[in-house]
Amino acid sequence: MGKRVLVVDDEVSVAKTVKFILDAEGFETSVVFSGEDCLKRINSESFDLVLLDIMMPKMNGWQVFEELQKIKPGQKVAFLTVIRYSEAVKEKLRKEGLVDSITKPFENEDLINRVKAITSV
Amino acid sequence: MKEGHAVLLSQEFLQRVLDGIEESIVVIDRDYSIICYNNTFTTWLKKPKKKIIGECCYSVIHDQSVRCSPCIVRETFRTGQSFETLHSHDLGGGKKVYHETSSYPLKDANGEVKYAVYMFKDVTERALIENKVRELDKFKKRILDNAGVAINILDKNGNIMNVNRGSAELFGYVEDEVKGEPHEIFYREGDRDLISSAMKEALEKGKFKREVTLIKKNKSEFPADLTLTIVEGDSGEPAAFIEIITDLTQLKKAEEVIKNQLEKLKRLDTIKEDYFYSTSHEFKTPLTTIVSLTKMVLDGKLGEINERQREALNWVYCDSKRLRGSVQKILDIAKIESGKMVYNIEKVKVGEILDEVLETLKIIISSKNLTVTKSVDGNIPEVMADKDRLGVVIENLVGNAIKFTPEGGRMGILASGEGDNVLVEIHDTGVGIPEGDAKKVFEKYYQVKTGGKTDSGGSGLGLVICKRIVEDFGGRIWVESKLGEGSKFKFTLPIKKGKTKS
Numbered sequence: 001m002g003k004r005v006l007v008v009d010d011e012v013s014v015a016k017t018v019k020f021i022l023d024a025e026g027f028e029t030s031v032v033f034s035g036e037d038c039l040k041r042i043n044s045e046s047f048d049l050v051l052l053d054i055m056m057p058k059m060n061g062w063q064v065f066e067e068l069q070k071i072k073p074g075q076k077v078a079f080l081t082v083i084r085y086s087e088a089v090k091e092k093l094r095k096e097g098l099v100d101s102i103t104k105p106f107e108n109e110d111l112i113n114r115v116k117a118i119t120s121v
Numbered sequence: 122m123k124e125g126h127a128v129l130l131s132q133e134f135l136q137r138v139l140d141g142i143e144e145s146i147v148v149i150d151r152d153y154s155i156i157c158y159n160n161t162f163t164t165w166l167k168k169p170k171k172k173i174i175g176e177c178c179y180s181v182i183h184d185q186s187v188r189c190s191p192c193i194v195r196e197t198f199r200t201g202q203s204f205e206t207l208h209s210h211d212l213g214g215g216k217k218v219y220h221e222t223s224s225y226p227l228k229d230a231n232g233e234v235k236y237a238v239y240m241f242k243d244v245t246e247r248a249l250i251e252n253k254v255r256e257l258d259k260f261k262k263r264i265l266d267n268a269g270v271a272i273n274i275l276d277k278n279g280n281i282m283n284v285n286r287g288s289a290e291l292f293g294y295v296e297d298e299v300k301g302e303p304h305e306i307f308y309r310e311g312d313r314d315l316i317s318s319a320m321k322e323a324l325e326k327g328k329f330k331r332e333v334t335l336i337k338k339n340k341s342e343f344p345a346d347l348t349l350t351i352v353e354g355d356s357g358e359p360a361a362f363i364e365i366i367t368d369l370t371q372l373k374k375a376e377e378v379i380k381n382q383l384e385k386l387k388r389l390d391t392i393k394e395d396y397f398y399s400t401s402h403e404f405k406t407p408l409t410t411i412v413s414l415t416k417m418v419l420d421g422k423l424g425e426i427n428e429r430q431r432e433a434l435n436w437v438y439c440d441s442k443r444l445r446g447s448v449q450k451i452l453d454i455a456k457i458e459s460g461k462m463v464y465n466i467e468k469v470k471v472g473e474i475l476d477e478v479l480e481t482l483k484i485i486i487s488s489k490n491l492t493v494t495k496s497v498d499g500n501i502p503e504v505m506a507d508k509d510r511l512g513v514v515i516e517n518l519v520g521n522a523i524k525f526t527p528e529g530g531r532m533g534i535l536a537s538g539e540g541d542n543v544l545v546e547i548h549d550t551g552v553g554i555p556e557g558d559a560k561k562v563f564e565k566y567y568q569v570k571t572g573g574k575t576d577s578g579g580s581g582l583g584l585v586i587c588k589r590i591v592e593d594f595g596g597r598i599w600v601e602s603k604l605g606e607g608s609k610f611k612f613t614l615p616i617k618k619g620k621t622k623s
Contacts, residue, residue: 017413017414020417086466087508088467103509105405105408106409108416
């Protein structure tokens with residue numbers, strides 16, 4: 001069975017596109033369009049990776065990330081965001097439990113390679 | 122009366138007395154006929170004597186057929202009084218004579234005025250000089266009045282000697298009204314210290330200049346630029362002050378208007394920028410979806426497609442990528458220009474980025490059958506830069522090199538250490554850049570004219586972005602080119618942090 005990925009993005013087309021790309025690579029991808037829905041899904045299901053947008057209405061990515069840490073400590077989370085973080089900041093984020101930060105727009109190959117790398121560890 | 126005196130008072134003797142007087146004297150009866158005169162008069166007249174007696178005074182003296190107007194002789198006959206005046210007489214052709222004249226009554230035993238003694242002296246020469254002086258004074262006044270600023274002339278004690286029209290108009294006084302007044306009347310009650318320090322400074326340094334608040338006759342206050350300078354007398358002692366006042370009311374108002382306009386523009390700018398950032402997302406997100414999904418279909422990951430479908434989709438893919446690139450460039454330049462570009466400055470290996478860029482462009486390089494020579498010094502140090510933005514710079518330059526090098530041509534990429542910098546060079550064998558345009562290529566919207574219709578294309582922003590980014594890193598970018606032989610784009614990046622902007 002493929003690795004399970006939950007994509008959280010208020011932009012429906014982006015979430016669906018990521019699902020298309022990852023499903024084609026054999027991942028089992030689910031999509032939700034808000035931070036609140038993400039927390040609900042996490043309560044009842046388990047995922048190998050949560051791909052989390054930062055700029056979302058109501059709960060933003062950072063708030064969702066903090067809640068996830070409480071509900072499921074150790075849950076692998078990667079940001080999927082337009083914000084570019086430097087390597088130094090990414091290093092700091094990793095220490096806080098974030099495994100990666102993928103910048104939008106992304107190249108398909110890059111997204112696939114990075115999600116594969118995270119979930120195969 | 123002694124006997125001898127009677128002789129002395131003979132008519133002959135009296136005539137001699139009259140002749141000795143240096144003013145012309147004429148005695149006139151009530152018909153204005155001359156009955157007696159002295160030698161000075163005939164000398165002045167330059168006419169034979171016999172035509173004078175009994176002739177009318179105005180015809181003899183002025184060659185006129187009518188009486189002068191005004192005429193002091195008439196006044197003497199009318200009132201019995203003496204009169205004096207400066208009489209000017211027009212000789213025609215712009216010539217004038219001036220007579221200092223006086224008229225005295227000669228009464229008979231009954232006290233009736235029988236004759237008038239008319240005395241005059243030609244003062245034309247003196248009067249002309251005085252006229253010149255008056256004209257000069259008027260001219261000086263006109264200069265002062267038209268100076269366009271308010272000018273007060275003060276004596277050495279600060280009392281007003283003169284004000285020009287500008288000053289009178291500005292302060293609302295009539296010119297003569299303030300003469301002799303202390304110039305304190307132009308200042309506010311509480312500014313006595315200011316006045317004394319102004320006078321002191323003008324005396325010590327020759328000049329005092331400051332922005333002050335002055336008051337008008339109607340007690341309203343206004344901002345003004347005040348200059349107080351000293352005028353020295355012949356022996357160098359302070360003789361007078363010149364107070365020059367420029368009304369700043371309009372200027373202050375204009376400043377206020379400009380300030381308000383600037384604030385308004387700033388607010389509009391913020392609105393514009395905010396709009397830009399929110400719409401940037403709107404532009405980029407759909408394009409990301411289009412590019413990603415088209416690529417998936419092209420790669421056959423969503424099922425088999427036939428060749429015609431593949432070819433059509435390939436065009437969709439290429440052009441949506443091009444569109445995405447253009448949108449990104451416009452957003453980048455907007456961000457750079459508004460100072461909102463955020464750089465993550467860190468140690469970067471230039472060689473790695475060159476490799477990454479060449480990897481992403483390898484398909485197009487091989488499709489044009491280009492030979493790329495890469496020469497990167499293995500020992501070059503890391504540079505301080507933003508990895509992603511440096512990637513943008515290199516991709517732009519290499520992309521241009523590919524675009525302008527004809528099919529089957531050669532390209533070169535070099536990187537080497539140069540003191541405190543790393544030098545990166547990208548050579549193409551394209552059309553080159555006309556002499557004189559080497560600097561223009563880094564200006565906004567410049568596009569190389571190659572003659573072809575779609576040869577160059579692009580937004581004309583790529584090199585602008587490169588220049589701004591490289592300079593923000595603390596480096597320098599330039600081009601060396603020969604028309605028809607190709608171009609060498611070169612830029613430097615600093616090894617040490619310091620000058621970089623982050």
